[in-house]
Amino acid sequence: MNIQTNIKTADNGVDVAALHNIKKVLTEMPAAAQFTWRASCEWLGGVHSRSTMETFFGAGAEQAHKMPFSVEADHPVVFAAPDNAPTPVEIVLSALASCLTGGVAAIAQHRGIQLRSVKAKVEADMNLHGILGIDPDVRNGFNAVRISFDIDADATKDEIAAVVSQSQKRSAVFDIITNPGNVRVSVA
Structure with a gap:
């Protein structure tokens, strides 16, 4: 008797095996699952600001993104602001x-x-x-x-x-x- 099983596979660009390994490690080492995320924000004038995310704590140590990331925020003209950002x-x-x-x-x-x-x-x-x-x-x-x-x-x-x-x-x-x-x- 020949039994065939259809296994669905997909490639959505997510490394599920790596995620399972991370889950296993964090299950075995609960302290490593404690993360502290950070953002610093600088006023640019008016109600316009820029937040930067560069470092965080996780997996038991200080971590850094490959590069700093920034997000600007402002308010629209209907709030008497220049609408420089969301x-x-x-x-x-x-x-x-x-x-x-x-x-x-x-x-x-x-x-x-x-x-x-x-x-x-x-x-x-x-x-x-x-x-x-x-x-x-x-x-x-x-x-x-x-x-x-x-x-x-x-x-x-x-x-x-x-x-x-x-x-x-x-x-x-x-x-x-x-x-x-x-x-x-x-x-x-």
Whole structure:
């Protein structure tokens, strides 16, 4: 009797074997799983700033990116600003979309699902009466966030939905937005 098993394979550019090795090492060495991410921010004038990410702590030691990365933030003309860069809240939405999209790619790779395209759209509603101090009962942040995916892949709709669900479950940025941790602000 000859039994054939179809094993789905995909190449979405994610090294799943390396991720499994990292998971194994971090399971065996829990202290190495503690990371401290950093960003420094410099005021450029008006409400325009530049944040730079260069080093972080993880895997038990100081780490550095291959090169420093920068992200600028500003506000649009309707806020009496020059609109030199996206707003900080748009950067948060970009981070959410990027984290979920990266998760979709990794999970699809692990499950043998070949992706052809992944597009995420994120929208968030905000009432400016909060941040402008017009109404103290209005929160400063988002009232609602909506994320929609358009994914073309060698998979059923249910398989794609399961990949997105798992990405959401494992997304650090999704967790940061939906379950904020303690934030402490100090002045040097």
